[in-house]
Amino acid sequence: VNAAITQAHATGLHSRQxxxxxxxxxxxxxxxxxxxxxxVHDVVLAADGREALHSLEHSRPDVVICDLxxxxxxxxxxxxxxxxxxxxxxxILMSGASSQVxxxxxxxxxxxxxxxxxxxxxxxxxxxxxxxxxxxQPAVExxxxxxxxxxxELPVLTGADLREGIAAxxxxxxxxxxxxxxxxxxxxxxxxxxxxxxxxxxVPPMAVIAAAHEHGLVNELTMAVFTAAVGHLxxxxxxxQDLRISVNLSNEDLLSLPLPDAMSAAAxxxxxxxxxxxxxxTQAGLLDDLSTGIEVVSRLRLKGxxxxxxxxxxxxxxxxxxxxxxxxxxxxxRAFVDGAHxxxxxxxxxxxxxxxGRSLGLAVVAQGVETPEVMHLLEALGCDEVQGYLVAxxxxxxxxxxxxxxWDATWSGGIDGNDRx
Amino acid sequence: MPAALIHEWMSxxxxxxxxxxxxxxxxxxxxxxxxxxxxxxxxxxxxxxxAEGDLTTVGRLAxxxxxxxxxxxxxxxxxxxxxxxxxCKRGDTAQVGPLVxxxxxxxxxVSARLLASGAAE
Numbered sequence: 001v002n003a004a005i006t007q008a009h010a011t012g013l014h015s016r017q018x019x020x021x022x023x024x025x026x027x028x029x030x031x032x033x034x035x036x037x038x039x040v041h042d043v044v045l046a047a048d049g050r051e052a053l054h055s056l057e058h059s060r061p062d063v064v065i066c067d068l069x070x071x072x073x074x075x076x077x078x079x080x081x082x083x084x085x086x087x088x089x090x091x092i093l094m095s096g097a098s099s100q101v102x103x104x105x106x107x108x109x110x111x112x113x114x115x116x117x118x119x120x121x122x123x124x125x126x127x128x129x130x131x132x133x134x135x136x137q138p139a140v141e142x143x144x145x146x147x148x149x150x151x152x153e154l155p156v157l158t159g160a161d162l163r164e165g166i167a168a169x170x171x172x173x174x175x176x177x178x179x180x181x182x183x184x185x186x187x188x189x190x191x192x193x194x195x196x197x198x199x200x201x202x203v204p205p206m207a208v209i210a211a212a213h214e215h216g217l218v219n220e221l222t223m224a225v226f227t228a229a230v231g232h233l234x235x236x237x238x239x240x241q242d243l244r245i246s247v248n249l250s251n252e253d254l255l256s257l258p259l260p261d262a263m264s265a266a267a268x269x270x271x272x273x274x275x276x277x278x279x280x281x282t283q284a285g286l287l288d289d290l291s292t293g294i295e296v297v298s299r300l301r302l303k304g305x306x307x308x309x310x311x312x313x314x315x316x317x318x319x320x321x322x323x324x325x326x327x328x329x330x331x332x333x334r335a336f337v338d339g340a341h342x343x344x345x346x347x348x349x350x351x352x353x354x355x356x357g358r359s360l361g362l363a364v365v366a367q368g369v370e371t372p373e374v375m376h377l378l379e380a381l382g383c384d385e386v387q388g389y390l391v392a393x394x395x396x397x398x399x400x401x402x403x404x405x406x407w408d409a410t411w412s413g414g415i416d417g418n419d420r421x
Numbered sequence: 422m423p424a425a426l427i428h429e430w431m432s433x434x435x436x437x438x439x440x441x442x443x444x445x446x447x448x449x450x451x452x453x454x455x456x457x458x459x460x461x462x463x464x465x466x467x468x469x470x471x472a473e474g475d476l477t478t479v480g481r482l483a484x485x486x487x488x489x490x491x492x493x494x495x496x497x498x499x500x501x502x503x504x505x506x507x508x509c510k511r512g513d514t515a516q517v518g519p520l521v522x523x524x525x526x527x528x529x530x531v532s533a534r535l536l537a538s539g540a541a542e
């Protein structure tokens with residue numbers, strides 16, 4: 001809990017005000033609880049549109065999280081009323097309805113001039129929701145020195161912006177280094193989407209991804225990130241560096257049967273061996289359409305790509321499923337890593353992940369490693385690789401080799417670099 | 422209703438709520454009870470609405486229960502709700518009746534499983 005609070009302060013989540021509108025008492029209360037768990041102090045509940053509007057007369061939440069399908073005033077009608085009141089916070093829509101219905105509602109929200117952050121399928125993916133709430137806050141991006149759009153001017157990408165941006169090569173990546181636990185050797189990096197708009201402002205990755213979902217451009221966006229990442233790997237290879245890079249796949253990518261061939265061809269064209277590239281997938285994504293997902297993943301693996309499970313421990317991964325998937329790497333979510341040295345439940349989950357990974361011959365990577373204490377625990381538990389602020393923040397790919405040189409010098413010199421942050 | 426189907430509707434991933442709530446036993450118990458209470462009320466309303474031929478209400482409640490039951494790991498109950506929602510959209514009164522009458526016993530079985538796992542924590 002302490003770790004969650006510390007993290008909430010770091011991300012600014014604690015100072016957010018969130019209004020949750022859902023007519024189902026169970027779901028309303030549970031979503032409020034999950035948001036409170038993220039460290040948000042100020043969560044207001046409304047059982048229907050009328051209560052929501054009443055609440056908006058007295059307060060101005062940063063985000064309204066609204067269910068679409070409510071008895072009486074439904075979510076769409078509520079959106080109209082909210083827009084009429086010139087609400088300038090953000091809106092997240094959620095529904096158990098088909099993604100098409102959600103997309104339509106999303107379009108309506110845009111038409112009303114509301115700042116729509118995302119449309120989420122129920123049951124809501126809490127990691128995604130947390131990411132969205134954090135994306136409201138520019139603090140994380142500011143660390144990298146660039147200017148982020150103020151929270152109240154979150155840029156909205158249109159389909160045309162996205163398409164033109166992808167064509168114009170606006171998609172770039174930041175990279176976050178991965179090092180081995182034993183020997184602290186730099187093995188490579190994870191590529192993270194970075195989108196800078198015309199004004200020079202950084203559009204939060206979540207907003208870009210949400211827009212790509214909305215406009216059916218997910219595969220195009222993934223290929224652009226992949227191409228950018230492979231381009232950097234080529235530069236590193238030219239410098240004689242033996243490194244790997246990881247690229248995230250969206251859930252929708254797992255439904256794209258042409259993707260394995262496209263990625264394989266792109267890697268080949270760049271002169272990069274597919275075994276140097278790891279594709280990170282989520283098991284939650286696989287569950288959308290298990291048979292297509294398994295086919296896509298298996299073909300990617302056949303072409304030589306490494307496959308990492310990115311959401312290990314988040315409730316979707318089962319041993320039985322892992323055995324049947326051609327996976328090469330298990331990434332343990334930061335939720336189980338941050339503060340694990342203070343929490344026996346977390347450290348047990350970490351330990352069992354490491355054991356499971358070893359028994360299946362998988363590399364186990366811990367994400368979100370921020371303190372030397374956690375690093376020592378991972379050492380004791382037998383994790384293979386780590387990623388996190390203790391090693392390095394995400395950085396421009398052009399800075400990576402210089403960073404690696406400094407890191408290598410520190411570690412080969414035998415200096416205890418555990419205190420770096 | 423085939424026994425195998427009913428059996429499937431009762432399937433529960435009893436740890437789903439615990440994972441969401443970071444294994445906080447008190448909260449898991451609270452939300453398990455909240456789910457059962459909310460769902461019982463909705464099931465009663467669905468039975469009444471079915472008797473009155475009000476498929477709109479039945480469908481809307483089935484839609485809502487589909488999400489909440491998936492959240493607590495009652496995936497079988499969620500698929501039963503999905504079937505009811507579909508039948509309501511098609512206006513298939515003949516199918517809605519028997520499916521809705523399967524709700525109370527299924528909910529009882531699901532509730533028992535959820536509570537048993539909560540007590541075992």
